[in-house]
Amino acid sequence: MTSIHARRDILKAGGVALAAAGLPLAIGGPAQAQAAGGTLRIGVQENFASLDPYKRIGRLDYNGVINVFDTLVTYGKDYVPQPMLAESWTLVNPTTWRFSLRKDVVFHDDTPFDAAAAKYSVDKARAGQFGSQFRAISEVIVVDASTIEVRCSAPFPTILVQLAQQYASMVSPKAYEAAGDNFGRQPVGSGPFKLQSFEPNRQLVLTRNDKYWRKDAQGRAMPYLAGLTWRVMPDGETASLALQNNEIDFLYAVPLAFAGVLARNANLVVDEAPTVGWEYIMFNCSTAPFDNRHLRRALQLAVDRQAIVETVSFGRARPAFGPITPGSWAYDKSIETGGLYGARAAKDAARRELAAAGVPNGFEFTLVHPSSSTFNAMAQALQAQLGEIGVKVNLQGKQIGAVLDDLFGSKFQALMIDWGGRIDEALVFPAFFGTGGGNNFGKYSNPEVDRLVAAAGEAPDIAARSRLYQQAQKLITEDSAHVWLTVPSEIKAYARRVRGFVNFGDWRLRAETITLGS
């Protein structure tokens, strides 16, 4: 059986109230009468690199990090910030934030979590891999044992989102100082699980942190599991077989090709949630042919997203209608029918754009894409679809490293790739669509978009921010800076006895809510 998490329309503004009220993390409790304990065996298809939250580590590593460490702020499935190790926060003045910290938290090495540890960790994060995300912070000050103040050089409205990221995890300063470069292999945090053993290419074994501070709605201690074992199984097919064979309980990432087989197995649950990312084509707007807006719009209109979802993604993705993804608080469903384009191709409208560009019989361009099976299939589908309006696509499949070289060097006419996404539009819009933005390799520029995005960055509440991002999205899709193709799904598969897992669509496995039945 496949359970698809329906998009939750709640909490556009309501989420703020919830966070402000300081309610405990509103994640669903476990099924009743489940015995606590048991070790969850998870199969993953990549190697781990390190669990040092501040180092250059990847998506999988953050799954280890999120279970070993806590953050000051966290977010729910709606991606709205909620308290975690910081019980509450106030904006003292436009550039100063004050955080009150929990007093009942100890690290796995029994040192207490306090303001000094919080300052230490935030300072480490500022110096770490994603330090540039904290560039607005000028100083972190310990006010008293359970209060810190973060002073910024400019208003920093997205500080809460940033502090909720795993790269801003709270570490034991004592352990970090002692371990130095080895911290990634012997991490010490305050999270629901602590390290037992770690062999990055083979397995990561975590055991229950009996002193974890969090209680569920019934007042029971969390986490429920006795431990987690993450096994590295690089091949998708053997990993799928291992799940069917009961050698593992949980498959972290189900390859598209195997989702169908696993879903037909009565003992398994296939759990699918939309991610915050896209598969898309970026245009180089600064050179021919795609400096011509009509040509970009022609392709946008000629693409049949629904067909790509059905054939390339086996139905386990959604058509993408713009940069705001279905799980976001800024998503507006009306874009699915009321925008420039829909899920199906609009060939007549596309031909009109070609005519307006002065090439009614079509033109030719080169599409760079990663030569993975999914992107190869997608590129061939696009080639056929665009061929129907007379556009000839020369496909250039390359290794991902070469694709990234082209992307970063703006050496492409059109380039197809995926983007993992961010949970807050403020981390997406300025980077991708702002003039000179860090991810804007296609050199898209529209002063009105810049104005709206800047306004959204400083808007006081989520309702106002949503409105502004939706307005910006309308302009961006009409300009067709990208062709958005699909919103991929995060697909998990697990044994029926695994209960309480919540698929956020952000590729983080939060194990503290999970129980294991018999």
Add this chain to the structure above:
Amino acid sequence: MSGLLKRAVDLVVVMLCVATMVFVLLRAIPGDPVLIMGGLDNIDAAAVERARTEMGLDRSLPEQYAIWVGALLRGDLGASLRSGSRVGTLIAEALPITLQLGGMALLIGLAISVPAGIAAARRAGTARDAGITALAIVGISTPPFVIAMALIYLFAVVLQALPTSGYVPFAEDPVANLRHMILPALTLGLVAAGVLVRMMRRCVLDELGEDYVRLARSKGIPESQVTYRHAARNAMIPFVTIVGIEAGILLSGAVITETLFAVPGLGRLMVDNINQRDYPVVQGAVLVTAIIYVLINSGVDALYAILDPRVGARARSRGE
């Protein structure tokens, strides 16, 4: 003594050549380690620049090369760009696993190929010979992943006798270690056996046509003795050369098999890190592979001396 010295010099020369080649080739592949490791989630230009400085990738290539070789001469393989782990540690973890897997596979390959090759040669041209040869060709031409999936399906899914994949260190649990290793070793062993059966058959057949065999037969020595004591023994000399090549292939890591069976060996270490452009790890792993090849070659030469006393005598007379 001087023979050993010559070997040592050979080893250093080979290593330096390999080191230089792998250094140059890796940097010739398109793809920037910083960009690949950060992926699309870390595209901030300032962060990329800083990472490049931290990794020493902002220096000129000759400078990077000099730093790496300098450390190498002190026995330091450097650290992974991605995780910061010492390359020496990563290899020390992966190498014993690959040696065990390759060693088991080689034993399986020999256990099958030596008797089967001799049996085929003794009855050359008969149905038995044709049958053995046909099986060998199936072994050679079936891709390892097909053999692997067939074995997994049979032993793990249908019979539920063995785990599908994974690895347990021998020291932790010897039985579990062997239960996990047997299928990957069988996969590699069957492929190797295909090649080796053909070679064993050819080598024995060549010997069986020699004059000394005819002489032995004419003296009335039983055919089984002719085959096993005379022909097969002499056939071992060319055969060992081929076994040496196979051993080199098996002991330097089998990428596909290690990936399918989730065995964290040298082959996977190398490929994962080529994909990540983690230069120091790949450089270290390739060097170790080169050393394995050189050592196997030395071992093969030593075996010649044992199998053929004339080789040993010649070497001694040249003062090697």
